[in-house]
Amino acid sequence: MSLRMNYREVNAPAFRAMMALEQHAGSRSKDKVLYELVKIRVSQINGCAFCLDMHAKDLMKLGNYADHILLLSVWREAPLFTEKERVLLEFAEHVTLISQAGVPPELYHKVLEHFSEEEMVDWIMAVNTINSWNRIAITTGMFPGCFS
Template identity: 35%
Template sequence: MTQRLNLQAVTPEGYRAVLGLEKYVRANIDTTLLHLVKMRASIINECSYCVDMHSRDALAAGEDRRRMFAVAAWRDAPFFDERERAALELTDAVTRLEPGGVPDDVWDVAAKHFDETELGNLLLAIVTINAWNRITVPTRREPPVHT
C-alpha cells in the first residue's frame, strides 16, 4: 500500500484544527486512560498506524505490556478497574455508533465513574481518536518500519 494523501500537507489549516483538539484532550484527561481509549478505538477501526503509535507511546510512558495487549479483549481481561472498563465500554459504543446511538446503560455506567466535565473530556478524547483514525485509514498512512 502507498499513502494516498498527506492531509497535513494539502489542508494544513484543517489538520491544525484536529491537532488543536488533540492538544486539548491531552491536557484534560488522565494519560493512562487516554492511552487505553486511543488503543481501543484504533483497534476497532483497524488503524495500524494509530495502534502502532499509541502502543509505543503507552509503553514508553510506563504502561504495562499485558494491559496494552489486553485492550483488544478488555471485557475478559482482569487488568482494568471499573472506571477504565466504563471508559472502554463508552469507547466501543461511540466508535461503533449503532443505530439509536450510545445505549443508556453504557452512558449511565460512565456517568457513575466520571463527573460531567470528565465525561465531556472523555467523549472528546473518543471523538478525537476516531477523527485521527478516519484520516489515517482512508489515506493509508502506514506506521514507520523502523523506530
C-alpha cells in the first residue's frame, strides 16, 4: 500500500481547518466512550481502515472496550449496548447515510429523549466531522500506520 498524497503537507490550511472542527466536536462531548463508538461505527459504514484503527485504539485507551469494538457492527443484536448508545448509533448511521432515508421523525424524537437540542447539534457535528475525516482518508489513500 502507498499513500496517494500527504494532504497534511500539500494543504496545511485545510488540515488545520479540519483539526479545528475536530477539536470543537471533541471538546463538546461529555461521554468520550460514546464519542469513540460513534467514530468507529461511522468509519465502519464508510469503510475507512485508517480511522477504524485509530479510534479503536483510542477507545481501548479509555478502558477495556474490546467487546464493544468487536460487536459494534452488529449493535442491534448485542445486549452490551445501552439504550442511549443504541439511539445515538442509529442516529449516527442515519446522518451518515442521509440520502437513503434522512432522519426519521421517530428517531429524531428518540434522540431528544436522551440529549438536549444543543447536544443533538454537537452529535450532528461529531458525525459530520468523522464523515469528513473518512472521506479525506479514503480519497488520499490513508491506511493504518501510513504516517509512522
